[in-house]
């Protein structure tokens with residue numbers, strides 16, 4: 376936490392951070408988009424939003440910038456991202472604190488989000504010297520066949536409130552080293568962190584000095600501005616993170632104009648606790664996965680299947696952890712569970728709990744915790760023992776609800792685990808090698824992330840991140856996710872004096 380601003384009212388704290396990061400006051404005063412902190416429910420700022428024509432003009436400028444940037448050698452582009460990483464390091468405590476103010480995260484999670492941004496910069500700098508294609512054996516003598524990766528164009532980024540800046544950085548760091556420009560539509564619930572992050576990138580651009588004008592933009596506004604980005608023909612890829620509802624709208628619009636999509640949508644993540652599990656480890660992993668970030672991570676644990684033989688050993692301990700976890704202002708006293716983002720999130724949580732009860736669920740927790748702030752929504756995390764997986768258990772409710780179910784047959788629990796729409800993250804707790812390997816095998820978990828003896832949340836940037844089915848199928852961050860931000864050309868060169876045709880075809884004229 377930044378000592379200099381610690382005791383100020385929350386709006387002033389936010390303004391002081393923005394000022395230190397070089398964001399002009401005019402950008403967040405006197406505008407039409409109100410920003411709030413879920414910590415107290417207070418308004419923090421009112422931001423100027425962009426119009427559809429402003430957004431189109433920015434996209435056109437980004438397209439011009441792309442045409443120059445793609446000619447800059449990739450390792451040189453990596454130098455810009457290296458500087459961005461340096462700027463993030465020096466702004467880490469301020470930006471992390473702003474993430475806490477705007478998204479309600481604990482200080483360590485706010486800082487962790489900025490650390491993820493730094494990590495992806497480091498990854499992308501190395502990548503800037505490794506954007507290589509294959510040389511492939513050709514059937515024709517005197518020929519060489521290879522693939523070349525070229526920059527794609529303007530990359531649109533749409534992000535959700537719960538990772539207000541890390542997801543943008545995952546996309547931006549890769550997009551920039553790959554030779555693209557970026558236009559970002561952040562969540563309307565977390566616009567101040569967006570201004571701050573954009574300001575940090577602009578500092579890096581200034582130090583770099585040689586980047587074309589208009590390489591990175593931020594569009595402050597609501598979903599209508601997101602739609603401009605989705606529909607603009609110069610935006611070649613949209614990486615959209617948010618609810619499955621949003622993906623259902625965005626995906627077909629992109630497909631209609633043959634633009635690429637990376638869809639990172641909702642999760643309904645499951646964990647299985649087997650008879651041989653290390654229960655102390657499972658307890659800690661489940662507690663963090665289900666209650667951490669107040670259940671507002673796309674990878675939060677939402678369904679827990681516990682084997683009959685260990686149910687009575689694990690679940691009472693879990694209930695105890697639920698009953699005693701600290702809920703409250705995460706910046707003031709170090710509560711582990713902070714606020715829900717807003718009233719809508721609270722209402723959705725209560726609705727799901729009522730439905731769960733109607734279906735025979737036993738609810739522990741879930742009630743509102745009063746903090747003296749009428750517009751801040753703190754809740755006791757809810758653990759719900761369910762007789763069967765149906766109703767609200769099948770859907771993602773973006774709040775701290777953990778549905779706990781008993782199982783006694785491994786094949787049946789694998790089938791139940793996979794019997795939901797989403798396919799993001801999953802985990803199994805077992806010391807039995809056969810169960811662990813089976814969970815990771817072709818007929819095991821159907822998710823994009825499948826873990827053994829680790830919870831569902833808290834991914835590292837080195838792996839590709841994303842999920843299957845209603846999670847959208849997109850991958851971003853590490854591994855070879857960079858390929859989505861480039862176009863592949865297959866090149867065949869004939870250095871012989873003949874013109875043999877492939878597949879033995881003859882065409883003699």
Ligand code: NAD
Nearest residue numbers: 535536561562598601602617618621624639640641642673
């Ligand atoms: P949301 O879908 O309400 O909004 C996400 C973003 O999409 C916002 O910027 C919003 O303005 C924009 N948007 C909404 N409709 C749009 C449209 N029709 N066209 C263009 N833009 C549109 O999500 P949220 O409440 O901010 O975030 C929570 C959700 O995000 C949860 O479902 C969570 O699981 C998901 N999420 C997924 C991942 C992942 O990597 N899979 C990561 C974080 C969050």
